[in-house]
Amino acid sequence: MSIEKNDEDLFTLVWLGDSCGEIQFGMKKFINKFTNLNALKEYIIDKPNSSIIVIISDSIPFDGTSFVDSPQICAVYNEKLVCLYSLSEMFSTADKYLKNQQEETKKTSDQSCISKILSIARKYWFLVGLAFSICMAYIFPNLGKTGGYIRSEWTVKYGCVILVFFLSGLSLRTRQLAKEILHIRLHILIQIYSLIVIPVLVYYLTLFLSNTSMNKTLLFGMIIMASTSTTISSNVIMTKNALGNEYAALLNAILGNILGIFLSPAMILFFMKNSMFDYLSNTNNEKQKLDYGHVIKNLTLTVLLPLFIGQIIHLLWAKKIMDIREKFHFSELSSLALLTLVWSVFCTCFSTGSFKTIGTQDLIILMLIDLVIYLFFSSFIFIITRLPIPYWQFSEKDSIAIMFCSASKTLAMGISVINALYGNTNQALTGLLSLPLIMYHAEQLIIGAIQVVLLKNWIKNKLKDNTNIQSTNENEVKTDELQIINVEP
Structure with a gap:
């Protein structure tokens, strides 16, 4: 007799012993588990036609004679799958069956x-794509560098940014945001915190760090990172997954990116007036002197105009655009465009040797600083929104939206600002200035995923508490009604 694929239910596997032995054994297909022999015998009394294989724990003394009077038991094995007892005609079949079960369990575990x-x-x-993009940039730097084979200064640095914001315009559900427009207090708090408070505080942090040996270009890159607007997609997704106010997040993502076109360059140029950053101003060349009007014009053409055109198309053919968006995965396309943008930036950095000027210590410190910045500002604004002050405290769902929108920073807008500031005049500089923002973006995604889980559980517990309170109040009302009825004659 042999075991075939259709014979997988030929035997019934039974465990005899404590649970620890079963874990060590690793077999998952046990139909029944018994802690003593008497319980096993009671089980097989009603199963005269069964074929049972018993795996016995080392904690139970084996006595072969105990199984002789039970013909249903075809074989007995210990935890190491050594046969202790078997009906002579069933030994080969039972042994093959157990080996198949082990292989199946291992295969299932691997799968x-x-x-x-x-x-x-x-x-x-x-x-994962971010790490892959950086690796590809390191291996093939000449392909995507500025002035390289694909002329990335035009095809990527403009093409990808325009694509990202055009797809964002196509995806915006404007009509669903009408009810959020009147939440003025929420919008003002998010925008002031994101575009003014965070940049100013990070600016003073960089002034403090400038007294150390840390690379000054990276410090100014931190200022640019802090001055950019909120993300236009990831904060909305995280707010939604955390059961927060999704539409408040979406409206402020749009508002923040529009305001950021005008405020972010203004803040950056204001901070650049510090003599510590004189070497970034290109003041030695009047033709390359940083001009606010030129920056706004550049951002309007690459960010605001594609966003506006995409939104017009969405309003005219909303249903068709919704179907196309789902079919072609606009969100993933935007992310791929961002990864291509990052790849191009790193190609330029590796080709020009920009990273050779940065020590490993500076990179580690930068990573830690970005992490602390995100954790501090996201936690601080969340605490602020939950202060038990009359007419101030926001709802749980609004607090989640405020937290994600206030502390997150967009990669697309940040690199666009850097390109608008320097264009192709200083390739090495643009790569280094982008590094703090790229690191921050990656870290906010990782930490944000953890925050989503914590906040989602918080909301669920709040809902449970409210349900229990409501149920208790209803019971009290019913009790009061019964008391009133009993008192009345």
């Missing part, structure tokens, strides 16, 4: 492990 890895990769594919 489960691969499935988990793929699931994590799908969930954090942008971070």
Whole structure:
């Protein structure tokens, strides 16, 4: 007799012993588990036609004679799958069956492990893509560098930015935002905190760090990072997943990116007046002198105009655009465009040797500083919104939207601002200035994913508490009514 694929239910696997032995054994297809022999015998009394294989724990003394009077038990094995007892005609069949079960369990475990890895990769594919983009830039720097084979200063640095904001314009659900327009207090808090408070505080932090040996270009890159507007997609997704006010996040993502076109360059140029950053101003060449009007014109053409055109098309053919958006995955296309932009920036950095001027210590410190900045500003604004002050405290859902919109910074707008400031005049400089923002963007995605889980559980617990309170109040009302009825004659 041999085991075929259709014979997988030929035997019934039974575990005899404590649970620890089962874990060590690693077999998952046990139909029943018993802690003593008497319980096992009671089980098989009603199963005269069954074929049972018993795996016995080392904690139970084995006595072969105990199984002789139970013909349903075909074989008994210990935890190491050594046969202790078997009906002579069933030994070969039972042994093959157990080996098949082990292989199936191992295969299932391997598939489960691969499935988990793929699931994590799908969930954090942008971070995986970010690492891949940087690796490709390191291996093939001449392909995507400024002035390289594909002329990335035009095809990528303008093309990808325009594509990102055009797709954002096509995706904006304007009509669903009408109810959020009147939440003036929420919008003002987010925009002031994101575009004024954070830039100013980070600016003073960089002044403090300038007294150290840290690279000054990276410090100014931190200022640019802090001065950019909120993201236009990831903060909305995280707010939604955390059960926060999705439409408030979406409206402020739009508002922040429009205001950022005018405020971000103004803040950056204001901070640049500090003599510490004189070497960034290009003041030695009047033709290359930084001009606010030129920066606004550049951002209007690459950010505001594509966003506006995309929104007009969405309003005219909303239903068709919705179908196309789902079919072609606009969100993923935008992320791919961002990754291409990052790849191009790093190609230029590696080709010009920009990173050779930065020590490993500076990179580690920059990574830690970006992490602290995001954690501090996201936590601080969340605490501010929950202060129990009359007429001030925001709802739980609004607080989540405020937190994600206030502390997150957009990669697309940041690199656009850097390109608008310097264009192709200083390739090495643009790469270094982009580095703090790229690191910050990656870290805010990682930390944001953890925050989503914590905030989602917080909202669910709040809902449970409110439900319990409501249920208690209803019971009290019913009790009062019964008391009143009993008192009345």
